[in-house]
Amino acid sequence: MCDRPSVGAGNGDPMTTSGVIQELTATGLEESPKAEQAERRRKQRGGRRPSFTMFLVIVPFLVLIFLFSYFPLYGWIYSLYDYKPALGLQGSEFVGLQWFQLLVGSPTQVAQIGQVLLNTLAISFLGIATSVLPLAFAIFLNEVKAPWFRGAVQTLTTLPNFISWVLVYMIAFSLFSSTGLVNGVLSDMGLITVPVKFLDSDENVWITMTLWSVWKGLGWGAIIYLAAISGIDRELYEAAEIDGAGRFQRMWYITVPQLMPTYIVLLLLSVANLLNNGMEQYYVFQNAFNKEHIQVLDLYVYNIGMTGNNLSMATAIGMLKSLISVALLFTVNGIAKRVRGQSIV
Amino acid sequence: MTTTTSTTALTAVNPTQQPRTPAPRRTPGSIAFTMLNALVFVLLAFVCAYPFYYLIINSVSANDLAALGEVRWFPQGFHLSNYEQVFQLNGLPMAAIVTVARTVIGTAATVLASAFLGFMFTQERMWARQFWYRFTIITMYFSAGLIPVFIVMKNLGLTNNFWVYVLPFIVQPFFIILVKTYVESMPASLQEAAEVDGANIVQIFFRIYLPNMTPILATVAIFSGVAQWNSFQDTLIYITDQSLYTLQYLLYMFINQANSLAQAMANSGGNVGAIVDAATSQTPTSIRMTISVIVVLPIIFIYPLFQRFFVKGIMLGAVKG
Numbered sequence: 001m002c003d004r005p006s007v008g009a010g011n012g013d014p015m016t017t018s019g020v021i022q023e024l025t026a027t028g029l030e031e032s033p034k035a036e037q038a039e040r041r042r043k044q045r046g047g048r049r050p051s052f053t054m055f056l057v058i059v060p061f062l063v064l065i066f067l068f069s070y071f072p073l074y075g076w077i078y079s080l081y082d083y084k085p086a087l088g089l090q091g092s093e094f095v096g097l098q099w100f101q102l103l104v105g106s107p108t109q110v111a112q113i114g115q116v117l118l119n120t121l122a123i124s125f126l127g128i129a130t131s132v133l134p135l136a137f138a139i140f141l142n143e144v145k146a147p148w149f150r151g152a153v154q155t156l157t158t159l160p161n162f163i164s165w166v167l168v169y170m171i172a173f174s175l176f177s178s179t180g181l182v183n184g185v186l187s188d189m190g191l192i193t194v195p196v197k198f199l200d201s202d203e204n205v206w207i208t209m210t211l212w213s214v215w216k217g218l219g220w221g222a223i224i225y226l227a228a229i230s231g232i233d234r235e236l237y238e239a240a241e242i243d244g245a246g247r248f249q250r251m252w253y254i255t256v257p258q259l260m261p262t263y264i265v266l267l268l269l270s271v272a273n274l275l276n277n278g279m280e281q282y283y284v285f286q287n288a289f290n291k292e293h294i295q296v297l298d299l300y301v302y303n304i305g306m307t308g309n310n311l312s313m314a315t316a317i318g319m320l321k322s323l324i325s326v327a328l329l330f331t332v333n334g335i336a337k338r339v340r341g342q343s344i345v
Numbered sequence: 346m347t348t349t350t351s352t353t354a355l356t357a358v359n360p361t362q363q364p365r366t367p368a369p370r371r372t373p374g375s376i377a378f379t380m381l382n383a384l385v386f387v388l389l390a391f392v393c394a395y396p397f398y399y400l401i402i403n404s405v406s407a408n409d410l411a412a413l414g415e416v417r418w419f420p421q422g423f424h425l426s427n428y429e430q431v432f433q434l435n436g437l438p439m440a441a442i443v444t445v446a447r448t449v450i451g452t453a454a455t456v457l458a459s460a461f462l463g464f465m466f467t468q469e470r471m472w473a474r475q476f477w478y479r480f481t482i483i484t485m486y487f488s489a490g491l492i493p494v495f496i497v498m499k500n501l502g503l504t505n506n507f508w509v510y511v512l513p514f515i516v517q518p519f520f521i522i523l524v525k526t527y528v529e530s531m532p533a534s535l536q537e538a539a540e541v542d543g544a545n546i547v548q549i550f551f552r553i554y555l556p557n558m559t560p561i562l563a564t565v566a567i568f569s570g571v572a573q574w575n576s577f578q579d580t581l582i583y584i585t586d587q588s589l590y591t592l593q594y595l596l597y598m599f600i601n602q603a604n605s606l607a608q609a610m611a612n613s614g615g616n617v618g619a620i621v622d623a624a625t626s627q628t629p630t631s632i633r634m635t636i637s638v639i640v641v642l643p644i645i646f647i648y649p650l651f652q653r654f655f656v657k658g659i660m661l662g663a664v665k666g
Contacts, residue, residue: 057547062481072496140382140386156394164640166600167637169600174399179413314492
C-alpha cells in the first residue's frame, strides 16, 4: 500500500528503483514521462486560448528571479575593472584581462590558487570516496529486522543533518578543544600529558573536514537508498533463496546491483559539483593554523573578496568557477544521457 | 546539493514497515552477524546523538566543571541559572527575535510562493508557460557568484536590511517542482468544477488547491524553516548592523572571538558579576553551550514530528493516486 516512496504517487506505475531515481532527478528541465501523462490530462482542462492574465499574476515572482539570479550575471563585468565600491563602476579603472593574467602569470598567485584548487579537489574526492558509506549504511541497516531499532537508528543518525555548520563547529569545539571532552578522557586514561590540538592544527585538515561531513550527512544520505531498497521486488530475494543464496549473497548479488543506478546518479551529480564545496563548513572551521589546507575555492573567493576587499579578483575567480561548473554539469549530463538514455538534470 | 537531499526526505522510508527480505536462517554465523551489525548501528547512533546530550547536560551543570570537560554522563551540580543569564547577554534577546522573525516570515513567504507558482505552472493556458517554467527552474544550476550577488544586494539596499533574510528565498525552484508534481497528481475535475462556477484562477488556487496541498506544503515548510533557522552565511555577508544579527551568527562570534563574549558579558550589567557562588558564576564555556542548546532545541523538538509527517504525506499521496 503505502510503501511506494513516490512524491506525488498519482500515476499508479510501479515504483521501481529507477522510478525513485526518476523522482530524484527529473527536475523539470525536461519533463518526465509522468509529466506527459499529466499534460494529457491538462489538455482536457480549460480551453486552448493562451491566458495573459495567468502570466501577469506570476510576474512579481519572475521579477524576483530576475533580480537575484539573472541580474547578478551582469556583475561579471567587474572582473574587467579594478572595481572600488566607493568610486562605482564609472569611476573604477578598466583593466581588461589583467586579473585573469595575474591568475596564471604571477608566481605567488599561481602558487596560492594551486593550493586552493588542490584543497578543493582533495576534499571533493574524499567526499566522493566516502559516498559509498551511506549506501553501505542502508544495506546493513536493512539487515536489521526490528522495526523499532531501525526507526531509532534512522532518527538519531539523521539529526546532525538538520543542524547548522556553526553548531557542528560548536560541537567540535566542545569535544575537541584543548579543554574539551576528548582531551579530558585521553589524559584521564594516561594516554597523553599535553592536550592534542585537534582543531588548531594544519595536519589532516582534509580528512577531518571529510569526517565532519560524513558525521553530518551519513544517516540522511542513507534515506534515499533505504527508499530504493523498499522498492526492490521481493520475488528477487525469494527466488535467490530458493536457489540457495545466503544472506551475504543476497545482499551482494541483489541489493547492491539494484541500488547501483541510484548510486551512479548521485555520483555523477557530485562530480558535477567538484568545485562547489560551499564555504560555510570551511569558514567556521578555519583558523590561523589550518588556513593553508582548509581554503577551498568558495572560501577563497570570500576571503579575497569580502575580507581582502579585492572584489574584482574575487569576481574573476567566481566567474571561472561558475563557468567550469556549468560545463561539468553539461558533460556529466551528456554522459548520463548516452549511458542511461536519460538525463540527470 | 539541495536538490537531491530534499527529495530524499520525501521518499523517506516508513521506519515501521515490514522488512522486505526473508528472515535469515538461524545459523551461528548469522546470529553473530546480526549482533555485530546491531552493535555497529548502536555505536553510530551514539556518535550522532551523544554530542547533543553532552551540550545539554553541560548547560545545566556546575560551570567550573563544564569548563574543564568533566561533565560526561550525567549533569553535576544541576542549576538553570545559565538560561536566565544568557538572555541578559548584550544582543541575545534581539538576535532571538530576529531569528524567530526570519524563520516565521521567510517560511510563510516561501511556502505560499512555492504553492502558488507550483500550481500556476500546471496551467496549460498560461502565456509562454514552458518558457517561464524553464526560466525559473534553470536558476538551480548556475550562480553569478558571491561578489556579483553581494553588489546587487547592496545596490538594492538589502545590505543591513531585514528583508535580505526573506526576499532571496521566496522563489525556490526545487520546491516549485515538488508542488507542481503534486498538483499534477490531483484530479483535474477539481478545477473544472470551480471554473464552471465562474471562479478565477487566483480564487481557484486559494479556495480549492491550497487547502488540499497540505502534505507537500508541510514538507516545503519544514525544509525552508530549518534552512532559515540555521542560516548563517547571509548574516556574515550582508549584515554589519548588530541589531540584525541572528542566533547562529552570535553563537559563531561567541565561539570564535573570546573578546566579543567577554564584552557581551560585561555589558549585561551587574547580574553576571553579582553571583558569587563559584559553581554558578558564568564562564565562556557554559554560556556557549547554553546558547547552543537554545539554538538546537527547536530542531530536536520539531524533528520527530516532521519525520512522521513525511510518512503521512507519502500515504496521502498513495491514496490520492
